[in-house]
Amino acid sequence: MATLTASRSRFFRYASPATFYPLAGRLWPWFAAVAAVLALAGLAIGLLIAPTDATQGDSYRIIFIHVPAAWMSMFIYLVMAFYAVLTFVFQTRLSAMMMRALAPTGAMFTFIALWTGALWGKPTWGAWWVWDARLTSELILLFLYLGFMALQSAIDDTRRADRAGALVALVGVVNVPIIYFSVKWWNTLHQGASVSLTRAPSMAREMLIGMLLMALACWMYSIAVALVRVRALIVERERDAAWLREAGEA
């Protein structure tokens, strides 16, 4: 019991903006650096080392940005929903700010997945766009992100914005499994999952490593950007707070 309260109180300590602000300031450069290194390695493998595909030629190399972006687009929404739960259950201000800080990055990755998918679709399917289930549900995910951001920017009472945003994030999260399983549920043009924890991967080793490195890079990048953004949010919201003035930021 005692340890439980202790760990809880530590959790809340880091969940307080005053503690988190300097922590985030120290952490984000590291994440950014790791992201850069991983991205360089991933691109090197993807563009230079991985072999040219037998059927698709070099256009398949879009995969190194397309798939990580698609993964991140869904993953970030899940993380937002997680923070939404925290917002409701523990009423921590920080979790709401994290939710808000993540949304633009999520929207960006969704957009990149759509964009690169479209670029890829032209040579392989002969069309920029087809209305198959996965593509459509990814598009809907973009709309969900946009709806979330529009709502957040329309509310300027922070307390209300936090709680309303959390509600939207939670309700919208049902869409993520639909995207992920769409290829399974409906017979579609789009590729099914080829990376799985239970099966041996069905693609070349170099490709897989390159893709995973890129995915990690995107992940680190998202964390770095979210930390930077959350710092900006903290400054904006706590400009009257004494600790911030002492930190010399306001």
Add this chain to the structure above:
Amino acid sequence: MLTDLLPAPNLLSATGLACRRGERRLFKGVAFSAPAGSLVLVGGRNGSGKTSLLRILVGLSSAVAGSVAWCGRPVATDPLAWAAQLFYLGHASALKDDLDAAENLELACSLAAEPCSRDARLAALARLGVAHRAGLPARLLSQGQRRRVALARLALTHRPLWVLDEPFVGLDAIAMAELGQLIETHLMRSGIVVLTTHQAVDLVVSRRIVVDLDAASLEAPA
């Protein structure tokens, strides 16, 4: 009458109430204790937080600190039961523009689960001097007439606590006198009235409690 209205001696008390709106802290440490029959006058400059305080009292918004108690029990534990003890009238009159005065009164009564006969409603409207406009859609009423229709609820409700946010605004002298009388009667029957007003109104009241928000303010006066 007195006894069936009030089975136990009523008491409205607040302790250490503090309020923030957005990033701004409005007041803190607001406390009072109002026994049955007392008039609580909430005073303060424009923007000092009177409306905010009243909304906290009735449970429409939440305070950052402090609590409100009714007959000794904190009200936050059972909001529905608390709402059933009080009548609140805010800056907005809660009239539906497309309903006429009588219908509006009926809607308000049934929302509060205080059903009343058509005659009672017309009598209440007559008391506030708008019986001759009972059939006109609220949209067409004048500013003061709208307010009178909203106040006609006071002649019908049996709730022990009235929370009124500037009820005298826009009323002419006759209506003000009528409203003053309603309040006085309610106090005499051991009701409690919480009131804000910028106008000088003289009410004959046995016990008057003044809550001055300027004193509890956290800002330098403008």
Add this chain to the structure above:
Amino acid sequence: MLTDLLPAPNLLSATGLACRRGERRLFKGVAFSAPAGSLVLVGGRNGSGKTSLLRILVGLSSAVAGSVAWCGRPVATDPLAWAAQLFYLGHASALKDDLDAAENLELACSLAAEPCSRDARLAALARLGVAHRAGLPARLLSQGQRRRVALARLALTHRPLWVLDEPFVGLDAIAMAELGQLIETHLMRSGIVVLTTHQAVDLVVSRRIVVDLDAASLEAPA
């Protein structure tokens, strides 16, 4: 100052004004003549037609009979020129919820083609005691603060005629005194003010004209 404000002696006069709203005739035969420097107090019960009369005066609605004249010329002949002579403030404050106080004032001034500097606007807001809220969206202001922002226009306008519909509503004592002073100064500079109010306000005024709509009413009192 006095001369450049008023090239010719102003005179607001009304003759035989009658008004109907829907099927109901509110008043008839309202007439008065207000020379420069006079305060026209429009009195009457709630719903007697004060707001309707003011809207007729400024040209927002039309009377069923009678006419309004300014310096002897009927105003109906050139509504645009007439609008340029007056400042009107109705029950609604004409604030944009999404603009802050300073921007709202700027919008109001430029609509009236009375441009003014940012400093002047801030000074006007300060005079009405809302300078410390100049940057807050109007939506967040309290009832009285909204009214104060709307009234800050009075400190900036150069129009000879002010038509104010219950300007004292919702103001606290300090703001009421400030508004009273604004009105007195305007009258001293030979302006004209048409006013309705249910509150007792004491203004030091050399010439006061009372228009009692209850007397001109076409209905039996309620």
Add this chain to the structure above:
Amino acid sequence: MNALVAIMRFELLLAWRRKSALATTLGFFVIVASLFPLGLGADPQLLRLIGSGVVWVAALLATLLGLARLFAADHEDGTLEQLRLSCVPLPLAALAKIGAHWLVTAVPLCLAAPILGLQYGLSASAIGVLVASLVLGTPVLCLLGAMGAALTLGLRAGGVLVPVLVLPLEVPVLIMGAGSVEAHMNGLGAGPWLSLLAALLIVFVLATPWVVAFALRISSE
């Protein structure tokens, strides 16, 4: 209980007072559905193909139209405060309002759908499926729309924001609704789709009122 009936009754009374608003959702539905033959030209083959989809999209947009301001008037005139202080639990009150709204807007729409189906050359049995899918689907649309309306309450941009918030969430309903008619026309049987819609409806009726009430409290704090 009494108060709940009163809410519903006055909601219907108000709707009746503004009869034009009723006619309007219906009008909008019919007009949008009729725009397509105008924009596309009148090839009957083509029309039969797009019929069920167009009717469903039109229904979706029409229900959205009135919903955006479902709670706005109550919020502006102070009725919402009284509702929150009334003796009815807020979720039930919200459900009563949504129910009344469904009655006055969606039911006429379900009744008008067969006519539109005829215009697009759908067969009688396909029209039956279309109406059934609308009857099951429109309440879900109303519930989702009410959620959006509650969340955006009092925001100046509120009314405009609702569609963007809500439309993505309504897509599954649209797919199921239009899918049921298509499945029927392809001889696959609309049964599974319709039962899916029914299940969705039950879940939503049970869950949404709480979400709406919660959103209303957030918005009118």
Add this chain to the structure above:
Amino acid sequence: MNALVAIMRFELLLAWRRKSALATTLGFFVIVASLFPLGLGADPQLLRLIGSGVVWVAALLATLLGLARLFAADHEDGTLEQLRLSCVPLPLAALAKIGAHWLVTAVPLCLAAPILGLQYGLSASAIGVLVASLVLGTPVLCLLGAMGAALTLGLRAGGVLVPVLVLPLEVPVLIMGAGSVEAHMNGLGAGPWLSLLAALLIVFVLATPWVVAFALRISSE
């Protein structure tokens, strides 16, 4: 003149404050255009056929969305009274408001239309014609919508009534707009349709502001 500029400037400022509202018309446009393939199934042949029609219907509905309450806020908060008493002739003031509204809602829509065109598999030149027809047609839609908004001002059912009032009047614009793209795709040349649209635009810009001003005066008497 100065006041006219001020009206326009503040209208744009207000729009900027509610950025979400801007994004929303655009979002609505894109979402509605994306709903159809969901309702209709994804046959590319079929989609190419209905592409221009769908984009035009979506544009029409999207412009309508924000317009319904173009004057409502001004009416409720008293700004309209001040506008009537200002030194700007009311028709010009109305035109300034409508112009600002067009700038912030319809222009983004014209810019986004090519992407939708691509999604529906339209050719590059067809997309060019589509955008041209939207640039000429959307101002007419805005003017018509403003007329509807002014006429229904102050009626409680106002916002909902506008579409029904206005949609029938907008049908010719829709036919011309979608028709121009279709004519182009059939190799007939879009020229005549586009010039017709341009002519319509000129007539409307000259005439509508007076009608709007008149309607505003009636509604706010």
